Amino acid sequence: MVFKAKMPTIKTLKKQCHEYWSKIVRLRDMHKCQMCGSEEYLQAHHCIVTKKNGGSTRYDTRNGVCLCYGCHIGKIHGGASQDWIGRYWMKVNALVPIEIQEDIKLQSNKYFSTTNKTVHLEIRESLKKELIELEELRLNVFAEMSTHI
Secondary structure, three states: OOOOOOOOOHHHHHHHHHHHHHHHHHHHOOOOOOOOOOOOOEEEEEOOOOOOOOOOOOOOHHHEEEEEHHHHHHHHOOOOOHHHHHHHHHHHHOOOOHHHHHHHHHHHHHHHOOOOHHHHHHHHHHHHHHHHHHHHHHHHHHHHHHHOO
């Protein structure tokens, strides 16, 4: 008897995509709060609120920043540091040409405004691949650093 893998629900796929997105953001930011430098109680925060733009930047890793719980909840969601988030996002995305930003926006709108499971499977696999590549890069950098010590 052959068993077919059960297709995950859209809720499960969205959760998995968010988990990959969060891991990538924290890894990219070297597991440090980008506001205070703390390495404890880290969370990934969306720079651009995803509900206001229809979710088009929800899984875009350039729309994330690693923050500790205190900065995330106390400073960002407390309203005192929205300027900081805006400046951070501009700095991270300053190297991305406008044409590419527009293309990403078009692609994102196509992908994230849907509840199509196949599309979310593609997103999940893309995020998984990005995470693996980032982890490999990190390991290579550490290996290279250890040979120079």
